[in-house]
Amino acid sequence: MSATHTIVNLPDQRTATIPKRNYLNNEDGLLSWLFTGDHKRIAILYLISITFFFFIGGAFAGLIRLELLTPQPDLVASDTYNKFFSMHGIVMIFLFLVPSVPATLGNFLIPIMVGAKDLAFPKVNLLSWYLYWIGGLFTMAALVLGGVDTGWTFTTPLSTHYLNTHVVTAATGVFIIGFSSIFTGLNFIVTIHRMRAPGMTWFRMPLFCWSNYAASILMVLGTPVLAITLVLVALERLVGIGVFDPTKGGDPLLFQHLFWFYSHPAVYIMILPGMGVISEVISTFSRKRVFGYTAVAFSSVAIALFGFFVWAHHMFIMGVSNYSALVFSLLTMLVAVPSAIKIFNWAFTLQKGSITFETPMLYAFGFLGLFTIGGMTGVFLGALGMDIHLTETYFIVAHFHFVMVGGMLMAFLAGIHFWWPKMTGRMYPESLSKLAAVTTFIGFNLTFLPQFILGYLGMPRRYHAYPPEFQVLNVLSTAGATVLGVGYMLPLLYLGWSLKYGAIAGNNPWQATGLEWQIQSPPLTENFIETPVVDHEAYDYEWLAHKTAQEVTTVG
Amino acid sequence: MHISPVLWQFLVKWLNASALFPREASTIAPYADALYFFLLLITVVGLTLVGMLIFGFSIRYRKEKHPVAVQVEGSTLLEATWTIIPLALFLIVFVWGALLYFRIYNPPTNAMNIYVVGKQWMWKAEHPGGQHEINALHVPTGRPVQLTMISQDVFHSFSIPDFRVKREVIPGRYSTVWFQATTPGTYHIFCTQYCGTNHSAMIGEVTVLSPDDYDKWTQESTSGMSLAQNGERLFASMGCNACHSGSAAARGPNLAGVYGSKLQLASGSQVLVNDAYLRDAILNPSQHITAGYAPIMPTYQGQISEDGLIDLVEYIKAMQTNYRVQQTLTTSQSNQTAPTTPGTVKP
Ligand code: HEM
Ligand SMILES: [Cu+2]
Numbered sequence: 001m002s003a004t005h006t007i008v009n010l011p012d013q014r015t016a017t018i019p020k021r022n023y024l025n026n027e028d029g030l031l032s033w034l035f036t037g038d039h040k041r042i043a044i045l046y047l048i049s050i051t052f053f054f055f056i057g058g059a060f061a062g063l064i065r066l067e068l069l070t071p072q073p074d075l076v077a078s079d080t081y082n083k084f085f086s087m088h089g090i091v092m093i094f095l096f097l098v099p100s101v102p103a104t105l106g107n108f109l110i111p112i113m114v115g116a117k118d119l120a121f122p123k124v125n126l127l128s129w130y131l132y133w134i135g136g137l138f139t140m141a142a143l144v145l146g147g148v149d150t151g152w153t154f155t156t157p158l159s160t161h162y163l164n165t166h167v168v169t170a171a172t173g174v175f176i177i178g179f180s181s182i183f184t185g186l187n188f189i190v191t192i193h194r195m196r197a198p199g200m201t202w203f204r205m206p207l208f209c210w211s212n213y214a215a216s217i218l219m220v221l222g223t224p225v226l227a228i229t230l231v232l233v234a235l236e237r238l239v240g241i242g243v244f245d246p247t248k249g250g251d252p253l254l255f256q257h258l259f260w261f262y263s264h265p266a267v268y269i270m271i272l273p274g275m276g277v278i279s280e281v282i283s284t285f286s287r288k289r290v291f292g293y294t295a296v297a298f299s300s301v302a303i304a305l306f307g308f309f310v311w312a313h314h315m316f317i318m319g320v321s322n323y324s325a326l327v328f329s330l331l332t333m334l335v336a337v338p339s340a341i342k343i344f345n346w347a348f349t350l351q352k353g354s355i356t357f358e359t360p361m362l363y364a365f366g367f368l369g370l371f372t373i374g375g376m377t378g379v380f381l382g383a384l385g386m387d388i389h390l391t392e393t394y395f396i397v398a399h400f401h402f403v404m405v406g407g408m409l410m411a412f413l414a415g416i417h418f419w420w421p422k423m424t425g426r427m428y429p430e431s432l433s434k435l436a437a438v439t440t441f442i443g444f445n446l447t448f449l450p451q452f453i454l455g456y457l458g459m460p461r462r463y464h465a466y467p468p469e470f471q472v473l474n475v476l477s478t479a480g481a482t483v484l485g486v487g488y489m490l491p492l493l494y495l496g497w498s499l500k501y502g503a504i505a506g507n508n509p510w511q512a513t514g515l516e517w518q519i520q521s522p523p524l525t526e527n528f529i530e531t532p533v534v535d536h537e538a539y540d541y542e543w544l545a546h547k548t549a550q551e552v553t554t555v556g
Numbered sequence: 557m558h559i560s561p562v563l564w565q566f567l568v569k570w571l572n573a574s575a576l577f578p579r580e581a582s583t584i585a586p587y588a589d590a591l592y593f594f595l596l597l598i599t600v601v602g603l604t605l606v607g608m609l610i611f612g613f614s615i616r617y618r619k620e621k622h623p624v625a626v627q628v629e630g631s632t633l634l635e636a637t638w639t640i641i642p643l644a645l646f647l648i649v650f651v652w653g654a655l656l657y658f659r660i661y662n663p664p665t666n667a668m669n670i671y672v673v674g675k676q677w678m679w680k681a682e683h684p685g686g687q688h689e690i691n692a693l694h695v696p697t698g699r700p701v702q703l704t705m706i707s708q709d710v711f712h713s714f715s716i717p718d719f720r721v722k723r724e725v726i727p728g729r730y731s732t733v734w735f736q737a738t739t740p741g742t743y744h745i746f747c748t749q750y751c752g753t754n755h756s757a758m759i760g761e762v763t764v765l766s767p768d769d770y771d772k773w774t775q776e777s778t779s780g781m782s783l784a785q786n787g788e789r790l791f792a793s794m795g796c797n798a799c800h801s802g803s804a805a806a807r808g809p810n811l812a813g814v815y816g817s818k819l820q821l822a823s824g825s826q827v828l829v830n831d832a833y834l835r836d837a838i839l840n841p842s843q844h845i846t847a848g849y850a851p852i853m854p855t856y857q858g859q860i861s862e863d864g865l866i867d868l869v870e871y872i873k874a875m876q877t878n879y880r881v882q883q884t885l886t887t888s889q890s891n892q893t894a895p896t897t898p899g900t901v902k903p
Contacts, residue, residue, distance in 0.1 A: 078755075082753065082755070155710075157709070157711075157727060158711065158752055162709060162710055246728025247857065247858070251728075253726070286613075288628070289629070291631075292630035294630070317713065317723055319723075319724060322657070322658065325657065329657075334643075336642070344609075345630075345635070347609040348634065350609070350610065350613035351613050352617060352626040352628060353613070353617050353625045354618075354623055357614075365610060368606060369603070369607065369610075376598070376599040379595065379649055380595050382653070383650065384650075384657030385591060385655070385659065386656065387657075388660055388720070389721075392748035393717075456577070456592070457576075457577070458578055458715065458717020460756075462756070463755070463756035465757070466756065467744060467759075472575075541625060
């Protein structure tokens with residue numbers, strides 16, 4: 001049955017060594033990395049880059065929280081504080097969250113998961129990494145030259161007429177990063193459509209591919225709108241074309257429509273790939289097919305498509321007509337349903353499984369809890385009358401951190417730990433990594449749960465100073481952020497350590513079913529020596545058991 | 557209010573005492589809080605359910621207990637269940653939220669109007685009687701108050717958490733919000749839309765007074781000129797009365813009584829004359845030519861501040877006859893005005 005599978009080498013787990021030839025040591029020297037066309041190396045380049053930016057964004061988060069320790073504006077001046085949260089937002093959204101899972105794990109895994117030797121356009125893939133960095137440098141330049149204080153939303157007419165900061169530089173940065181994201185999306189779509197190995201039908205594809213596919217649709221269709229919006233902002237600022245300027249007959253609300261037309265779907269760009277990771281991890285560590293595979297697959301695509309029709313829920317208090325508010329609220333409730341479905345599908349995947357609790361699984365459990373809270377609080381905001389009170393307060397800050405940080409970042413960390421042995425050939429230290437997962441979870445809740453209460457009490461977001469009665473909750477939140485910071489530092493340290501000292505992982509340390517686990521770790525540059533032929537479903541653990549038994553007899 | 561009185565009062569009292577909950581100081585607040593508690597309830601129930609499933613399965617099916625997984629395809633029945641139940645709940649929330657939204661954003665017809673201009677970085681309130689306040693707002697209990705708001709520069713957002721109301725304040729257009737305060741006291745006004753350097757300093761205080769105290773306050777703090785009277789002066793000094801003189805030979809339409817009417821435009825369309833239309837017609841006259849008149853009115857773009865526009869609009873509103881502005885309630889000490897007649901706009 002599995003005779004058609006080419007197993008590159010199958011060392012016994014205990015005596016395993018790092019394969020002599022792999023994508024990491026295939027060629028040497030910095031230049032071989034900077035000009036590589038190998039999707040796996042580009043994934044590593046991305047991983048290093050986004051980690052770098054994550055800690056820059058994190059440093060700003062720390063500064064924000066430190067300032068908010070006391071109600072007085074005592075640590076920094078208002079303008080400086082405004083630049084802090086703008087930088088925090090811009091860096092975290094555009095330089096970390098949007099590319100996080102797709103550009104690192106997606107880049108590394110999608111070709112292997114569908115049985116291809118590389119992405120459809122390797123050079124475009126490399127180009128997109130360069131664009132990411134050029135955009136990143138523009139953003140950093142805006143910071144170094146004196147900062148930008150628009151918030152990550154670039155709202156007009158504030159950004160176009162009332163700020164003396166480096167708005168155009170920062171917008172240019174985001175504009176360029178946008179193209180990097182479009183190219184990544186395009187590459188994934190074409191690869192998944194055209195380069196699947198024989199037998200890899202759509203419904204044998206891992207859910208990770210499905211969810212990245214859905215996110216790619218959003219990147220390709222949504223990001224151009226952001227690009228256009230930013231060009232208009234720049235033109236308005238530089239030559240005063242007046243599309244958003246009411247004194248010239250323009251409409252400031254037009255900006256809001258355009259911006260959220262991208263930025264709402266962008267939320268799904270950020271979360272969908274994370275959902276893919278969760279499907280893989282939960283399936284592997286419960287050794288079960290994902291419950292209702294087809295529903296989970298289609299719900300990703302449904303979320304992506306319907307995600308385009310809810311943007312005005314960011315504008316309920318901005319004077320959209322009451323009736324359009326009704327429609328957008330209803331649609332928002334409808335997109336919440338597929339997310340709810342997924343949560344239950346994941347939970348029921350555990351049923352009758354054979355569950356183990358490795359680090360990726362702990363992060364995935366963290367994801368389930370935090371994402372449920374994030375999703376449910378989204379329903380608060382989708383409910384029209386409730387949104388009036390809650391929007392623009394710390395409730396929003398808490399909600400989106402639960403979804404994006406509690407959700408996406410947990411998923412990202414789950415994924416990094418899960419595929420680390422494949423990417424590097426080495427294991428990380430088990431107990432430290434579990435400690436990190438638990439620390440992150442506790443720190444996260446301590447940081448962001450108080451913010452829901454702050455929000456209902458009415459504390460506005462983007463406030464540098466606040467009335468003294470909000471202090472207790474803010475102190476809690478800052479304390480939590482400190483714990484959370486430790487939780488994020490730990491993986492950086494022990495994963496770095498494991499590169500040299502980690503135990504050798506072997507090909508399939510988790511006994512997972514995906515094609516990526518059937519090849520050597522770290523993989524060869526060409527992934528597969530012979531194109532694999534796929535004859536089983538994505539999470540077919542019976543096939544795996546059968547195959548392993550056969551190999552043991554042939555090897556031994 | 558009248559939502560399950562006993563339990564409700566108890567809960568709210570307790571929460572207020574614990575400082576984890578904003579005060580309920582408007583008629584809307586209890587309605588908003590009711591929805592909030594419902595949402596909290598379904599969140600907690602949902603979270604408990606998910607938590608129980610995960611912990612339950614994790615204990616029951618951990619590897620030591622259950623070494624070999626049993627493969628299951630899925631289950632249409634189960635999946636239908638967890639599609640339909642959330643959908644139903646979300647639809648309830650949708651309807652409830654929508655009802656609340658309409659309650660919050662549709663002002664009653666008897667609301668008294670106060671203008672608010674947002675600018676970097678202050679709130680300027682203008683009462684029809686001419687009282688001006690900065691970062692402060694005085695309102696009486698027991699009367700619906702409507703705020704007609706506009707921004708002079710960037711987006712701001714007017715929020716009173718203890719009333720559970722908030723509305724974006726937008727450059728170039730009027731937005732409104734209304735509330736009816738229930739409890740005397742002072743409450744925060746926040747600007748919640750990020751508006752530049754001193755965004756977090758753009759805060760103020762609403763002072764809710766009993767109706768008697770409120771009357772006292774209006775008497776004491778009047779500037780002697782109502783908005784409409786200011787508008788009348790502006791009307792003369794900007795030269796508006798040269799054309800809009802109301803006489804038969806005038807080159808512009810008579811504005812008396814025009815507020816609230818349906819106006820026939822030269823383009824053939826009809827418009828309802830309200831505050832927003834009047835503001836627009838002053839700033840962009842060439843786009844709103846009244847049928848029967850030549851397009852000769854100049855634009856006043858850049859020549860009148862938002863405050864001035866509000867004064868002019870109030871004046872035009874008050875112009876029931878082409879004779880002169882009617883006296884408003886709190887300016888009785890001014891001797892330049894005609895005696896009160898029925899049908900005047902009162903503050
Ligand atoms: C220790 C972790 C973190 C803390 C303590 C933190 C704290 C904060 C705070 C207090 C704000 C609100 C600023 C304000 O409204 O004045 C904020 C905004 C934001 N955060 Fe975080 N954050 C953390 C991590 C992250 C991460 C990991 C991401 C994304 C991956 C992220 C994305 C954002 C975004 C997009 C905003 C909006 C910025 C804006 O309002 O323009 N945060 N964060
Ligand atoms: Cu403001």
